[in-house]
Amino acid sequence: MHILYINNSGSGFADRIEVADGLTVRTLFEQKMSGKPADYLIRVNRQPASADQVLQEGDRVSITPTKIEGAH
């Protein structure tokens, strides 16, 4: 099945990718990302997702950094 995958790691990505049926959010993160899930906001179809959520055909998954803050 295909999903739209958006993230900023590596060269950055925003395109359709093919994934295995029954893939969970946790497995996708482990396959595609490095670092801790807590450092990212993971959304499926613009809604916060749980780690065990099973992805469906056509889902839109975004993994974006959290706690972007500056101080002087």
Add this chain to the structure above:
Amino acid sequence: MPLRLTPYAWAKLQRLRDLSDTEVGGFGVSAKDDLLLVEDVCLIRQQCSAVTVRFEDVAVADFFDWQVDRGLAPERFARIWIHTHPGNSAQPSVTDEETFARCFGTADWAVMFILACGGQTYARLRFRAGPGGALVLPVEIDFSEPFEASDWEAWDAEYVEAVMAEPVLPQPERRPRLAPAEAELHELALAARWNHALWDDVPRLASPFDEDFCPYPFPETADDYVGAPF
């Protein structure tokens, strides 16, 4: 290799910086064929104070979705992190460095760009190609291409929609410090308000050493305790 901003982006960033006393931040949107040329500055919904700026996590995700829907790749809209400093120094703080490493460290390249209130700029490119490294970049305004006119009305509206000032705790009210001559007059005025008459009618309290108060002599030696009730 400088970081360049179009006059439009530069004017917008300056306008956003000067709209209030707080910091403000956003992402630079790069030109399609030149990723170190910033064509626009986009604010993210954020909470700001005079010394901090914090993007809302959901707003960052919304920004990614919006830009992808516009057909932009993340390397054009999510690699140049911009924020302002209220003072004259654009040098990054510890918090700035931590954020740059944590949030942008996994990208192939990213730029931290800071504009201080006094006009000083700081831009540093971090890249992961080869052994990786970092490079402080000069900042330039690129007048070589045609550019849009400024649009204060739209910029101000974007600012109002995105920026929330963090609540400031009320400061305890302090009395104004008096000059020495005034302070002396103040003391005299307080003394004049003291009503001695109120105290003249109060009978003097007995002292512990008065005989009325204690009919027994104060024991000073062991013999004095003989016959004493205590």
